[in-house]
Amino acid sequence: MSLSPIQAQWAIDETSRTFLSTITGVLAAAASDNVQALAIVACEQFGSTLAICDETSHKVETVIVPTPQPATVLFLKAAVGYSPRDSATQLGKSMAGVRFLGLAAALATSFDLFDCARALNAMLRNSASDLTILPTARQLKDLLASLQPRSYRAGFSESVVGWQIMLQKEAMPRILTDEGHSGGPSSFLFKSAPSPEMVVKLVDVLRMVARIGESTTTGATIKTGAAAAWVAAFIKWCLGLPPSIYMEDNQQLLRQPGSVITLVIPKTLEGLRKGLEITVHDSLDHLGQLIAPPSTRPFSGMATIENYGTWLLESFGLRGTSLRALHEALDFLIPQALGALKWSEFDLSGQETHPAQLHHRMDISVGGYTLHPLPDTRKIVDVYSKLLSPARMPRLATTDDHMLIADLPLVSQYLESLSQACPCSQCCGEIQGHVNLGRSFCKQDEFFEFISFITVDILVLSLFRSQDLLLIKLSHERDSGNALERAVFHLAKAGNTAPQFTAIGTPYAWKLLEWARSMVGHKVSAEDEDGNTVVTSGYGQVIYPTLFDTLDIERRGYMGLTSYQGVLIYEGETYQTVTADTGDSAQDELLQLNSSCPVQVSVPLNAFLDLEVFWNVGVQDSHELSIALSVRSRTGRLSSVRMHPMDLFFVLEKTLLIERCPHDGRSGINPTDRFCSHNSxxxxxxxxxxxxxxxxxxxxxYSNDLRCFSLVCTRVPAVLRKNACMACCLDLCREAAVHVLIL
Known part of the structure; x- marks a missing residue:
């Protein structure tokens, strides 16, 4: 163990002197994070009593304390990052503060902040030499909330994932064999976080153990159940060495030379549900007993895409034969989903088999102009590889109309093995001599649910412009109402014979956004049925649609997302969300055609050269910004029109985009088309x-900004032109029965 000297107690009189010597920095940090200065100072001094190893301290100093250059959210004119004078920066100026940041990084990324504050409050009381002045639990919660965004980058959650997987592989077979279970996805055992009481006891014991030489404590034996992975990670985080780990019957799982902590895993499922039992050993052969109640809450930290993928496969019990079947299924299911999920309101099923003849020289069907929210398959394959690390590069393929995913060789073989042990009535009825247990749960359906969930995860992750710094919540919960997952599930079972799936009322592209927000742990109000949320922030990340920065619509990937690490900062204040102004689309003089605009349509023109699009940002109470899309004249005159920016994604489902044609995009119509006219x-x-x-x-x-603004204003299907000629654009309008063309 590599540890600096540890104090037994912290004193408020020392706190006062420290406070006076660093008052400017403390007050600046308190003002920056809107926290109490007393909480910062007390926690810094408390840090001198903590057992935090040099390795963790170094990680804190290099990952949590430094303030990286902020990123810019162009359309908001806001920043994403951290204040250079916040609480974490102030605490990072002393070794005691660094130690406290190490503890906070483990707690604030594992628990509800109120539970963290309760535990921290108890620790402060247990180790203070003077109880007359202490921060309250609420004040501690505010401080932890300010530290949380930086803390996720330290990687404690990913350490827990590693221990979960190790214990799952080494301990689970022994437990399930003794219990008479066969294992499977439902047996992911080490997924709990400890209770706040457990954490208080652990910190106290590790403090005693780390002070070997100054106290009589020589080591500790810790018996814990479902929280064993978290406890093992925390011991390594604090002491620099993992514990030696044994089963309750002394079967060795991990022998760690030099470790003074032994972790004992119960051999029964009942034992796993119990709390924490700690036996403290000392040099006088005295034994101290500490107990803490169990936790009922699962651990749900954040991890990189690679570690999330490893956790996901292990939590679903997919390894060996089942993992090979998964990869075979995904190679076929992903392209099926891309083809069967309906992203456009244009019904292409009734089109003639021959392509539309646009301007007599441009041969392509109307379907070639519909917009797609997802990127091309190359990026989807890259994300698949990064998430699941398959042994070979994925080869997305299509099946014929009569082949099902279940017909694939590896999938078929694996499903057959599942049916042998499945308790559902259907599988029992298909297998002679199989005892029907009268249960409706089907292991084959469970496998299809897993591959459907993972398919949607891959599609959604492909939306992010970059996954390198993205952190994903270790959870199976999604807030999209599972419409996407259900559609893919039915597709996986029914194949290409299933009808095209479409969402009722809400576009599937919108479901992708909802799923993405769930993946990064961002909660959107259940009352937000109209899709008013534009930007979300949380867990040290900010995400929003990239289209709002560029206002440049592409055929593929229009639902692309930008993610930055940090908190959202606008004019020096931090905000959690940006919501859409409900808007006002009443007629406005600035948007009326002026007399110089010709009545007859002949060549592409811009009748609104004096206008520019701008984002109307408003500051709301309760940590919110509001925003609307509007226009103004170049002389500064503002339009009263405020459009709902998220409406753009609803409109894109009924838009055709013609990017180019074989002709000069500047060429006009000759002779003039009498059945079209300029309009506002x-x-x-x-x-x-x-x-x-x-x-x-x-x-x-020639104005992408005004094209986007016009599209949001349009409530009917439209053709959006980029560089194609007028004649081809009008041909497409009439072929698709569209009556609005945006130049």
């Missing part, structure tokens, strides 16, 4: 829509 972005376009072939043209040529 705010027009309802009802007259055109009620006609057979008239097309309203919104003249915003």
């Amino acid at each position: 972005p705010l027009d309802t376009h009802q007259e055109a829509c009620n006609s057979s072939s008239h097309v309203d043209i919104i003249p915003v040529s």
Whole structure:
């Protein structure tokens, strides 16, 4: 163990002198994070009593304390990062403060903050020489909340994942064999976080053990159950050495030379459900007994995409034969999902088999112009490889119309083995001599649920512009109502014979965003049925649609997401969410066509050269910003129109994008088309829509910003032009029965 000297107690009079000598830094940190200065000072001095090894201290000093350059959210004109004078920076100025940050990094990334504060409050009381002035639990919670975003980068959660997997492989077979169970995905045993009472006892024992030479304590034996992985990780985090680990019957799982802590794992499932039992050994052969109640809460920290993938496979019990079957299934299910999930409102099923003839020289079907929220398959394959680390590069393939995922050789073989031990009535009825236990749970369906969940995870992760710094919550919970997962599940079982799946009321692209937010642990209010949330922040990450930074619509990947590490900072204040202003789409003089705009349509033009799109940002109470999409003249005159930015993703499902054609995009129509006319972005376009072939043209040529703004204003299907000629654009409008063309 590599540990610096540890004090037995911390004293408030020493705190006062420290406070006076560093008052400027403490007050600046307190003001930056809106926390009490007393909490910062007390916790710094408390750090001098903690057992935190030099390795962890170094990690704190190199990962948590430094303040990286902030990233810029272009459309908000906000930053994502950390204040250079916050509480973590102040605490990092002393070794005692660094030690406290080490403890906070483990606690704040593992538990509910109120539970953390309760545990920390008890620790402060247990080790203070003067109890007259102590921060309250609420004040400690505020401090921990300010430290939490930085703490996730220290990697304690990932250490817990490593111990979960090790114990799952080494201890679980012994426990399940003795219990008469066969194992399986439902037997992921070491997934709990300890109770706050457990943590208090652990910190106290590790402090005593680390003070060997100054006290009579020589070591400790800790018996714990479902929280064993967290406890093992915490011991290594604090002492620098992992514990030696044994089963209750003395079977050795890990022998660690030099360790003074022994961890004992119960041999029964009942034993795993119990709390913490600690026996403290001392040089006088005295034994001290400490007990703490069990925790009922699962551990749900954050991990990198690679470690999340490892945890995901282990939590589903997928290894060996089942893992090979998974990879075979994914190679076929992912392309099936990409083809069967309906991303566009355009019904292409009734199109003629021959392609549309656009301007007599451009041969492509209308389906070639629909927009897709996901990126191309190359990025999806890259994400698949990064998440699951398959033995070979994924080879996405399609099956014929009559082949099911269940027909694939490895999948078929694995499903057959599952049916042999499945308790459901269907599997029991199919197998002669199989005892029907009268249960509805089906192991084959469970496998299809797993591959469906993982398929959606892969598709959603491909939305992120970069996964290198992304942290994912170690959880199977998703807030999208499982519509995507259910659709993929039915597809996996029914194959290409299943109908195209579409969400009712809410676009599937929106479901992708909801799933992405769940993956990074961001909660959106259940009342947000209209999709008002634009930017979310939490767990040391900020995510938002990349399209808002660029306002440049591409055919593939329009639901791409940007993620930055840190907290959202706007004009010096931190905010948790950005919501959409409900908006006002009433007519506005700035958006009316002026007299210089020709009546007849001939060439692509921009009738609104004097306008620029801007984001109208408002500061709300309760840590929220509001935002709307608007326009203003270049002389500074503001429009009263405020459009809901998230409406853009609803509109894109009924938009066709024509990027280019074989002709000069600047060429006009000759002869002039009498069945089209220029119109304002705010027009309802009802007259055109009620006609057979008239097309309203919104003249915003060569301005991506105004094109996006016009699209949000449009409530009806539209064709969006980039660099194609007018004639081809009008041909596409009439082929697809669309009555609005945005230049």
